[in-house]
Amino acid sequence: RKEVEQDPGPFNVPEGATVAFNCTYSNSASQSFFWYRQDCRKEPKLLMSVYSSGNEDGRFTAQLNRASQYISLLIRDSKLSDSATYLCVVRPGAGSYQLTFGKGTKLSVIP
């Protein structure tokens, strides 16, 4: 089983739609979880951290399910500017310096 798995997509959704991405991770000792956004030919940028209790930032909601080892990202009221690749990122354990990146899920928001 790959360390961090994501559906590569692409997800093609109309403006205003709600879209959800899931990500699974294999290391049950993983400590920290993030969603990064990467625009075409650009560097990754942190979208949001994912907390055990779930967290929301405007139109974005992240959830963590430790028992099932998956993370989700929900985007409401999609905008054209949300078109990007969304990377699921996991820190394997406390004190680990390494982040494990998923391959990303591509989202295209269509007018």
Next chain:
Amino acid sequence: NAGVTQTPKFRILKIGQSMTLQCTQDMNHNYMYWYRQDPGMGLKLIYYSVGAGITDKGEVPNGYNVSRSTTEDFPLRLELAAPSQTSVYFCASSSRLGTSGRSQGETQYFGPGTRLLVL
């Protein structure tokens, strides 16, 4: 703050040539990282550093070397370029590691990348 800067933006190398990818950050971060990203693949950690004078191997270190003489700079050296090293290279930095719970300060900030083509 310029954040994390990388030079060059793009480079073509011949097999067997060497080069140094430069990375500088002005955020006074202790932790710095080098990643490579191949098309359709996740980022892979090449080397990282937890402070000046301290470096360690990541997941894919073969064919690369690093040094960290100052807090700001973390150059990546390719000694004998091979076609397998064709990739996009990203440098990143962070202020500290999270331990558990909330991960403030753990965010990695990436540079704009260097696209390397080895022919």
